[in-house]
Amino acid sequence: MTPAERDLRYYAAKGLAAEASHLALSYFNRRDSLGITMKGAQDWLTVADGKVESFLRERLSTLFPQDTVIGEEGGGAASDAVWILDPIDGTANFARGDRNWCISIGFLANRRPEIGVVAAPALGEFYAARRGAGATLNGDPIKVSGTDDIARASVELGWSTRVPAANYLKVIERGYAAGAAMRRSGSGTLGICHAACGWSEAYAELHINAWDVAAGIVIASEAGAYVNDFFAGEGIAKGNPILCCTPELAPQLKEITGIA
Numbered sequence: 001m002t003p004a005e006r007d008l009r010y011y012a013a014k015g016l017a018a019e020a021s022h023l024a025l026s027y028f029n030r031r032d033s034l035g036i037t038m039k040g041a042q043d044w045l046t047v048a049d050g051k052v053e054s055f056l057r058e059r060l061s062t063l064f065p066q067d068t069v070i071g072e073e074g075g076g077a078a079s080d081a082v083w084i085l086d087p088i089d090g091t092a093n094f095a096r097g098d099r100n101w102c103i104s105i106g107f108l109a110n111r112r113p114e115i116g117v118v119a120a121p122a123l124g125e126f127y128a129a130r131r132g133a134g135a136t137l138n139g140d141p142i143k144v145s146g147t148d149d150i151a152r153a154s155v156e157l158g159w160s161t162r163v164p165a166a167n168y169l170k171v172i173e174r175g176y177a178a179g180a181a182m183r184r185s186g187s188g189t190l191g192i193c194h195a196a197c198g199w200s201e202a203y204a205e206l207h208i209n210a211w212d213v214a215a216g217i218v219i220a221s222e223a224g225a226y227v228n229d230f231f232a233g234e235g236i237a238k239g240n241p242i243l244c245c246t247p248e249l250a251p252q253l254k255e256i257t258g259i260a
Contacts, residue, residue, distance in 0.1 A: 013105045023048075028097075128219070202244060207241060
């Protein structure tokens with residue numbers, strides 16, 4: 001893929017994220033329009049998830065018919081040029097009226113994360129990054145905090161029913177014992193982006209799906225974060241653990257989380 005072809009996809013992703021933000025907000029601001037259902041325990045689904053993903057799929061297939069698309073709701077197949085979408089990350093927050101949710105658009109070329117765009121319109125946050133070109137929030141450059149003292153660190157730990165609760169409790173116990181402040185806000189994508197901004201020092205989850213992290217990985221990496229090799233093995237199809245943190249804390253957080 002040429003630099004020009006990558007840039008075209010980057011600017012297209014930014015434009016589509018902005019359009020999708022208006023669509024998502026139109027549902028968020030009308031509580032009776034959400035059509036809330038449950039896919040499983042704490043696994044929420046709203047009408048907006050499907051509508052936003054369909055919008056993005058249709059536009060991407062028109063703009064880049066040679067690319068493939070993987071989305072949380074509609075699935076899909078990987079290829080040498082693949083878009084990975086989460087139409088609403090933090091759906092439980094979205095359904096409850098909590099503003100901590102976002103739209104995530106990631107692009108991989110030859111399995112390497114190249115583009116990440118995340119829009120959190122209810123928070124007024126718009127993140128964008130290209131590999132090798134830095135990361136921005138609302139157009140301004142961002143970087144990780146650089147904190148090297150775990151006793152001054154805020155660590156967000158995501159949660160998934162795919163991993164026994166006892167495993168998460170062990171991580172929380174080790175984190176608190178080391179002096180870290182442990183928290184959870186309900187959006188893995190925004191957890192990664194907020195670590196990229198230096199608003200926290202780390203985001204970790206023992207298993208997470210590719211659509212939750214594809215965009216955030218580019219943003220965090222370009223902001224100077226340490227990020228484990230999430231796309232190793234079957235990360236695209238089946239997910240993997242994620243550890244995103246300020247590099248100074250990576251050795252200690254690997255021990256706390258058990259994520260190499």
